[in-house]
Amino acid sequence: MSVSAGPEGAAPYVEVSSVVGRRERRRRPLLDSVSVRFEDARPVRPFRWPPGGRYFPGWYWAATTRQHAQRFGTDNRWWARGMAVRARCYDREVRAFLARHPRGAVVCLGEGLETQFWRVDNGTVQWLGVELADSAALRRRLLPDTDRRRTLTGSLLDERWMREVDASDGVLVLAQGVLMYVAWDRVRALVEACTARFPGAGLVFDTPPAWFAAGTVRGRFRYPAGYRPPPMPWGMTPARLRELRACPGVATA
Ligand SMILES: C[S@@+](CC[C@H](N)C(=O)[O-])C[C@H]1O[C@@H](n2cnc3c(N)ncnc32)[C@H](O)[C@@H]1O
Structure with a gap:
């Protein structure tokens, strides 16, 4: 693509x-x-x-x-494989959520051009994507909104998106491939805001290991075709996991 x-x-x-x-x-x-x-x-x-x-x-x-x-495959084989496996992991989480909450709300923070909705749609889910202005405009042009699926322009760091979520049938928040680009204290604030606003909701996100994140900050990685992963200010460590577990309202992490 x-x-x-x-x-x-x-x-x-x-x-x-x-x-x-x-x-x-x-x-x-x-x-x-x-x-x-x-x-x-x-x-x-x-x-x-x-x-x-x-x-x-x-x-x-x-x-x-x-x-x-x-x-896609020769130069970036590890990357390509990781993206595909990650997408399948997120799909599995969404399907499990929708089995329990068929009319639930799924929120995709930093949705980009992800087309997960079409892979997991059960016909009743309410789907909300949150994207920065340029990407949101591109997404809406390529994948126009419908009554059950729309893209909201805004930052995931701005809690305004939370007001757009109908939480009456359960909420699942997805942050696929995005939180590693945000400062750690903002990530923790986001987790706290989600638990306060949507008690009982799920939040699914992924992070690189700390050594990889540190390498991106130092500009150590470059793929043969020239792509450089953008700086990722943090990676998961046992200490950060403990911090998340200690956030009020977090049940498991
Ligand atoms: C690596 S892409 C991942 C896209 C998609 N989630 C996927 O897995 O295919 C990161 C996306 O997050 C978006 N993004 C970055 N910072 C954001 C922010 N503060 N608020 C909302 N979206 C953001 C970018 O515009 C980009 O589309």
């Missing part, structure tokens, strides 16, 4: 390329592709765990620049 801002004034355009059936390769706009579940796409090669293997080989195609932007 690829997004490109393109030449100034041009509308951004996102296409997803997938292999369907035995050989048929399809490339379609993002909104037409969201119903294709990752598990249903035929892998080009087997999904293996050992290092040195190739995972989800293929290319990001930048439709705006009409170039293959990056090879």
